[in-house]
Amino acid sequence: MTPADLNPVREHIASRIIGQQKFVDSMLVCLLSDGHLLVEGMPGLAKTTAVKSLAEAVEGDFHRIQFTPDLLPSDLIGTDIYRHEKGEFEFRQGPLFHNVLLADEVNRAPAKVQSALLEAMAEHQITVGQRTYPLPKLFMVLATQNPVEQEGTYHLPEAQLDRFLMQAVVTYPTRDEELKILELDGQQQQQSYAPPAKPLTQAELFAMRRAVSNLYLDPKLHSYIVDLVQATRNPKLYDPDLARWCRFGASPRASIALARCARARAWLDGDEFVAPHHIQLVAPEILRHRLLLTFEAEAEGITTDEFVNRLLNLVAIP
Template structure:
């Protein structure tokens, strides 16, 4: 398999979304790395549309669930239902048993509901009562959220954030892109947009993932990855400002994610091996939701992206 085999997926997304190339690349990297993606952005920036376009280009079951304050964990996982005619309980699977799950506005639901995703995202299984049910081999959660400062939103628990492989941030389009958005909307209203003709099969996707996993990653870059993650935990070894800004660093999941996503980034670029710039290009999406900054950093207007960019400039490349 080659990166060109993903062109139908790219074309499907491009037919629905104008611009946002960084966001689209993050979705593809996450897909090839067998991980879950958290998408953050203000309302109206086509977060949901992009995720649906990706799902429609893939072979598999797709389900969208709108997270609301009154949602229950059983609405995601499923529940045991008593069958009078059989005299026994029967499990009715919930939305988590689909291949692609769009958790729309995931931070609208309280932590009790959000925690229902933990086992599914980390272990690819669901436990109900005394029984455990495996999830499909192809299982991906794409969750959208509005910024925490928006009314009626909750902070996602740190344990759940850590289970998202990447966090993509969707920004406003440029002026030219917004003009093209108006043209696309006009075409859609006239029914002139093409329909999906081909879908990437799961067999093809698994073959791509094997190619990505086999891409060469030099042992010296393993040390670089670990140094980056260690620097988030002991920033005082690199810079006094970094030490003031960071309360808690990234977990070992971040190291694993950096290696996996750097391989996927190199494969998408058509490169035969991973280079330091591949690691640096995916580092913001992998680290930004795993860092907890101090109140001092927030008061100074320091964001996680500012912290990460400074970190990348300070940690030596082998």
């Protein structure tokens, strides 16, 4: 399998949304890395449309669930139903048993519901009562959220945030892109919707994942990845300002994610090995939701992206 085999997926997504190339690349990196993606952006920026387009282009069951304040954990996991004819309880599967799950506006549900995703995202299984049920081999959660300052939202627990492989931020389109969006909307109103002619099969996707995992990553770059993550925990070794800005650094999951996503990024670029710039390209989306900044940093208007970019400039490349 080669990166060209993903072109039909790219083309289908491009037929539904305009621009947002970085966001599309993030979705593909997550897909190839067997991870979950958190997408943040203001309403109306085609977050849901992009995620649905990706799901349509990949073979498998797709389910969309709208997170609301009155959602219950059983609405995600499923529940035991009593069968009178059998005289026993039977488990009815919930939306988590689909291959691709779109958790729309995930931060509109309270923490009790959000925590129901933890075991599924981390271990590809769920537990109901005394029984554990495995999830499909292809299982990917793509969650969208509006910025937490908006009314009616809940901050995602740090434990759940760490389960997301990457966090993508969707920004407003440029003027030219917005003109093209108007043109595309007019075309879509006049034409019937056409699904992809041939979705990417799961066998093809798993072959791509094997190719990605076999891509060469030099031991020196292992050290570079660890140095980057360690620097988020000990920023005072690099810059006194960084030490003032960061309360908690990234966990070892960040090191694993950097290695996996750097391989996927290199494979998508058609390279035969991972280079430092591949690590630097994926670092902001891997670290931005795993860092907890101080109140001082927030008062100074420092964002996690600015913190990460400064670290990338300070940590030596081998």
